[in-house]
Amino acid sequence: MSRWQVRTVPFKFQLSDLTLFSIGLPLQVRAERLSDRTAPVVSITPPVDELQPGSQGFVVRGLPVAQSLPTLDQRDGWLFYVPQEYRHCFIDLTIGYDSYLAKFSSKTRSTITRKVRKWAEHSGGTIDWRTYRAPEDIDAFFDLAVPLSKRTYQDRLLDAGLPDSPAFRDEGRKLAAQNQVRGYILFHEGQPVSYIYCPVEEGVLSYAYVGYHPDYMKLSVGTVLQWLAVEQLYAENTFRIFDFTEGESDHKRLFATDERLCANVFMVRKSLRNQLLVRAHRTMDRFSGWLGDVVERAGLKARIKRLLRFAR
Structure with missing residues (x-):
């Protein structure tokens, strides 16, 4: 059974986290899941599935790859575009909490424990956090x-906040009724300061939506909540995997037990418009990367990123 979904996929033209504009292209989209156990590929070939009316091609997100793929290639009337490769991080929840703790160095465990203790002291000695799982x-x-x-x-900046729609809430209630969702919130003086929302599919929790209050960034509230949630998940012993989903970050690498090389792969019908769009997007990505290297060498990258993310 095909899992392709026809969507208007935005090609975002960005400088770091700042989206300047985006151009949409109708494509058939599929995401590879950890539960699929897809073998890593060494090269890209177009799917055998037919293009649906209006579709300009295919996108496979999170495709396991055996080696780095060419960013842009073309053959047989197709453009093959790989704008992102990343280490797909996840936590094996079947190994037991003691084994999980053993993956951390003593220095790293000490650092995380210190952050948790510091937050407890900031909160008056008690950490107020809650798990949400039942329909009510x-x-x-x-x-x-x-x-x-x-x-x-x-x-x-990223248009990746927690959706606020009746349909999304209805879906959350349905998942909760099947014990297929976990929500976590960390509080300070009764106010939420960090959250994680994880739907579940086939025993895999997805790190779908996450965020924290910018005023609490220096207190590492995201790290504190993640640590508490993972400890509880091992104690609960219900799920197989905590999937950090697409993209890399220091946070994901810190908490993960495993990782695999993955790519987002676009296979687009070759036309003048599509070539201009793909090549322009690639050029913008390369310019953004070059600019990021320049400001990093100047010692300004972290400061500019903080300004972009947290300036109000």
């Missing part, structure tokens, strides 16, 4: 997490 709880989670999400850079 999930609306309370959304009521608390959605306003927080609107203050995060994920929402403002």
Whole structure:
């Protein structure tokens, strides 16, 4: 059974986290899942599936690859574009909590423990955090997490904040009724400061939506909540994998037990318009990368990223 979904896929023209504009292209989209156990590929070939009406091609997100692929190639009337390769990080929840702790160096464990202790002291000696999993709880989670999400850079810059729609809430209630969702919120003086929302499919929790209050960045509230949630998941012993999904970050690498090389692969019908779009997007990505290297060498990258993410 095909898992392709026809969507208008945005080609975002960005400088770091700042989206300047985007251009949409109708494509058939599929995401590879950890539960699929797809073997890594060494080269790209177009799917055997037919193009649906209006579709300009295919996108496979999170495709496991055996080696780095060419960023842009063309043959047989197709453009093959790989704008992103990354280490897909995840936590094996079947190894037991003691084995999980053993993956960290003593220095790293000490650092995380210190951050948790510092947050406890900041909170008056007690950490206030909650798990949301039952149908009667999930609306309370959304009521608390959605306003927080609107203050995060994920929402403002990346259009990746927690959705606030009746349909999304209905889906959350359905998942909760099947014990297929977990929501986590960390509080300070009764106000939410960090959240994680994880739907579940085939025993795999997805790190779908996450964010924290910018005023609490220096107190590592995202790290604190992640640490508490993972400890609880091992104690619960219900799920197989915590999937950090697409993209790399220091946070994901810190907490992950495993990783695999993956790529987002676009296979687009060759036409003048599509060539201009793909090549322009590639040029913008390369310019953004070059500019990032320049400001990093100047010692300004972290400061500029903070300004982009947290300036109000």
